[in-house]
Amino acid sequence: MRLLGPLARPDEPPPESVTDVPIRTDPISVVRSFRRFWPLTYGDRRWLLLICVLAAVTAVAETITILLFAELTDNALQQGSVSAFWKPAGQWLTVAVIGAIVGYLCSSLAVWTAERFVMRLRARVFSHLQTLPPHFYQRNRRGDLVERLTGDVEAIEALVVSGIVGAATALFNTFFYAAAAVWLSWKLALATFAMIPLFYLVTRVFTGPLRAVSRRGRAADGAITAVVEETLVNVVMTQAYNRQHDEEERLLGKARARFKAAVRGTRLAELYEQLVEVLETVCVLVIIGLGAWQISTGGITLGQLLAFAAFIGSLYPPIRSLGQLGLTATAATAGAERLLEILDTEPTVTDPGASVAAPARRRAVGEVEARQVDFHYPGNPEPVLRGLSFTAVPGELLVITGPSGAGKSTLAALLLRFYDPDSGSIRLDGTSVDQLPLTYLRRNITLLPQDTLVLHDTIEQNIACGRTDTTLRDIEEAARAADAHDFIRALPDGYNTVVSPGTSRLSGGQLQRIAIARAMVRDAPVLLLDEPTTGLDALAAQRILGPLRRLAEGRTTIVITHDLALATDADRILVLDEGRLVESGTHTQLLDRSGLYATLFDAKPSRRNGTVNAYAKHARPSGIHWR
Numbered sequence: 001m002r003l004l005g006p007l008a009r010p011d012e013p014p015p016e017s018v019t020d021v022p023i024r025t026d027p028i029s030v031v032r033s034f035r036r037f038w039p040l041t042y043g044d045r046r047w048l049l050l051i052c053v054l055a056a057v058t059a060v061a062e063t064i065t066i067l068l069f070a071e072l073t074d075n076a077l078q079q080g081s082v083s084a085f086w087k088p089a090g091q092w093l094t095v096a097v098i099g100a101i102v103g104y105l106c107s108s109l110a111v112w113t114a115e116r117f118v119m120r121l122r123a124r125v126f127s128h129l130q131t132l133p134p135h136f137y138q139r140n141r142r143g144d145l146v147e148r149l150t151g152d153v154e155a156i157e158a159l160v161v162s163g164i165v166g167a168a169t170a171l172f173n174t175f176f177y178a179a180a181a182v183w184l185s186w187k188l189a190l191a192t193f194a195m196i197p198l199f200y201l202v203t204r205v206f207t208g209p210l211r212a213v214s215r216r217g218r219a220a221d222g223a224i225t226a227v228v229e230e231t232l233v234n235v236v237m238t239q240a241y242n243r244q245h246d247e248e249e250r251l252l253g254k255a256r257a258r259f260k261a262a263v264r265g266t267r268l269a270e271l272y273e274q275l276v277e278v279l280e281t282v283c284v285l286v287i288i289g290l291g292a293w294q295i296s297t298g299g300i301t302l303g304q305l306l307a308f309a310a311f312i313g314s315l316y317p318p319i320r321s322l323g324q325l326g327l328t329a330t331a332a333t334a335g336a337e338r339l340l341e342i343l344d345t346e347p348t349v350t351d352p353g354a355s356v357a358a359p360a361r362r363r364a365v366g367e368v369e370a371r372q373v374d375f376h377y378p379g380n381p382e383p384v385l386r387g388l389s390f391t392a393v394p395g396e397l398l399v400i401t402g403p404s405g406a407g408k409s410t411l412a413a414l415l416l417r418f419y420d421p422d423s424g425s426i427r428l429d430g431t432s433v434d435q436l437p438l439t440y441l442r443r444n445i446t447l448l449p450q451d452t453l454v455l456h457d458t459i460e461q462n463i464a465c466g467r468t469d470t471t472l473r474d475i476e477e478a479a480r481a482a483d484a485h486d487f488i489r490a491l492p493d494g495y496n497t498v499v500s501p502g503t504s505r506l507s508g509g510q511l512q513r514i515a516i517a518r519a520m521v522r523d524a525p526v527l528l529l530d531e532p533t534t535g536l537d538a539l540a541a542q543r544i545l546g547p548l549r550r551l552a553e554g555r556t557t558i559v560i561t562h563d564l565a566l567a568t569d570a571d572r573i574l575v576l577d578e579g580r581l582v583e584s585g586t587h588t589q590l591l592d593r594s595g596l597y598a599t600l601f602d603a604k605p606s607r608r609n610g611t612v613n614a615y616a617k618h619a620r621p622s623g624i625h626w627r
Ligand SMILES: Nc1ncnc2c1ncn2[C@@H]1O[C@H](COP(=O)(O)OP(=O)(O)OP(=O)(O)O)[C@@H](O)[C@H]1O
Pocket: 001, 002, 134, 135, 138, 377, 378, 380, 384, 402, 403, 404, 405, 406, 407, 408, 409, 410, 411
């Protein structure tokens, strides 16, 4: 296994059954979703309260304007009296202006609060994602995780902040309009309100199907992003292996699922809208019929009937939006489920952080020890490491090798404390790593992964890698020692050349040398190299050995490798098999023992002439010398 994620095989798409975006089988309720995300409004709740107050003021202003309209109709229009016009008209204008100002403040404050919530939620999920162990990323597709951080985060906002604001606005409008309608004519109001359960019933009928279709839509969105992301990452292989058509089919499959969900979702929403419109029309006709009868009996004036109709007309949008809000909230639970899947995944290790005293010296000495380590991966009871013990001291070069699946990369993951052992301990300078702050531990171990990690930044910044106390001179010095200075200088913008992950114009060997320069700048006492020569040809591999040697000087260097050419000069070689340390010694000692190491060594094809078993015992293979 590579410590930093799986390699995509060029000739086959990721197995859908393993990596496809799962739809959670235990849907969570709107209330539970709301409760889980409500704490994130902390700090902004007073603004939410203010928004609700402003929404109430807007609703009152709207109610008053409709009542003033009734007064104008009865006194100015019906009587044909201009003098009766001015006072209510002036009042109407004043209330309308106040309502407009308050409405504007309410909307802008609502957007501000909603966006702050989105920002906070995204940061929270992102920060949690960064604490999750490597196996989480092996089991989830990157594209889908991206979708969760974008689309799903916004869906939660619709449930929590916009949900509250929308509900408050709709409730206040409903309350004031309904109160005014009752005040104008309670009989008419009663007849109209009797129809409200019908709206409720229609909303209930649509909730379930809309929720299901929305969950399918969110999952399909995640799958599309995942397929696009994977295809773009592997675009060279896609083209080289003529897989364009297969990739298009893969995308089309996901797009079809989204298409179906989107069409069905829109149809359902539209059907709901139309049904509600029909119900509204029925209500209006009932009002007009009953109103005509009330006017004929003198129970209501024309102005009051018009105002009543206006109130009822204004009452439907908030009632509808309450129903709509229910649907939006239901749809948002699909996003909530997907985000909670991330947030509920516990990190495999906890940082003792401030609860333990950080060692007095910032830089560790670099003594590494594994003491009787047993380990199995979460969710897989099969033991991966069994009773493993070894030590490595500064200045020592330790090579860890063994057949595929022996547990070498797992050991590296334990050294960096991505996981804790089931029993036994990993120690740095005699202290168990779970008793050290994670930042301290990882500052003192530099990992050189198989694929150099490149940040989208200049080469200078890539070498500095976040260290602000380095000067260009330090960086150049490190690049010289890493044998990278000359090729960097030859680039059009030298150290200011911008490189990007996956699109870097640099060769594998050049990238490795940049990684070595970065490690030099980092100056950690422990070096952990994961297959440093994989993917490099013999010359490129040979070329990085000098810089690696300079880097390793005085440090504890642990090299995980299949490339036994690197093992010949090691101070000690540990051979792992099925999680056990089966052999330990120098190259010569292990060859003499004729055990697993000798078998692995003999099976190694020569880099020089391509023949198998070309190395004579005790010979240095392929002319690559570590020291
Ligand atoms: N995330 C994981 N969940 C469960 N099992 C895992 C996980 N990662 C690795 N394993 C298993 O742990 C065992 C050791 O894997 P590891 O990657 O450490 O071996 P390795 O010696 O580094 O192999 P290779 O040389 O092929 O990289 C293997 O059986 C592997 O299938």
